[in-house]
């Protein structure tokens with residue numbers, strides 16, 4: 225349903241951020257996107273969300289090209305924005321309505337859906353937001369804002385859910401809820417994370433972006449997590465020295481993950 229062919233992308237005045245990325249995502253597939261700081265994870269998610277379009281190569285969604293022309297087609301864009309959603313790493317970027325209720329209802333109202341109050345109440349309950357519905361989003365904590373942003377995209381019943389570091393500001397119960405949700409949803413999901421200990425909870429397929437903006441790995445997550453050379457090369461694990469009882473050794477560390 226999503227197909228990238230030899231995609232390259234560079235932000236203005238910068239080196240090529242993504243280079244020669246080819247991949248296909250199937251309906252219902254759950255994929256984890258890993259890469260060091262600045263490797264291009266957020267950029268790739270924004271590209272999949274059509275916020276930026278490839279400088280080279282092609283992106284097709286259900287066979288429809290995603291390029292400047294299709295993104296300028298308002299009718300197509302409306303459908304695409306409902307079907308393919310992105311949870312930003314910093315949710316402030318998504319919140320602009322006067323209340324949490326309006327924020328969550330915003331998409332369904334624009335789409336002219338029925339039963340909006342019931343839908344909002346259901347998602348507010350799912351994410352523990354019921355008591356916050358009348359508050360302005362800017363008064364909420366970082367994790368609460370993340371949950372409002374999550375409710376406002378999931379209410380759209382999307383077919384593709386892109387999430388940029390969702391576990392970074394969510395508490396354990398909310399992360400647990402998210403993992404359960406991802407197990408049950410029929411949507412195609414791509415989750416970026418630095419948290420290697422959580423990675424396998426988010427998906428069975430793994431994409432690793434190298435620091436050169438190229439895909440260093442695309443395959444099952446188990447072998448990727450055991451491939452020390454890959455993790456070290458892509459700056460997802462680092463080696464440093466330890467002193468214990470007069471002896472010294474070095475071993476690899478991942479973020480919240482370790483291997484001797």
Ligand SMILES: Nc1ncnc2c1ncn2[C@@H]1O[C@H](COP(=O)(O)OP(=O)(O)OP(=O)(O)O)[C@@H](O)[C@H]1O
Nearest residue numbers: 235236238241259260261262263264265266267268
């Ligand atoms: N809006 C932008 N304008 C210009 N350059 C950008 C923009 N967004 C990202 N970049 C650059 O693109 C590169 C990749 O950034 P990106 O945010 O995609 O990386 P990331 O893998 O998500 O990093 P992190 O793990 O730190 O969130 C960086 O060099 C960054 O400076």
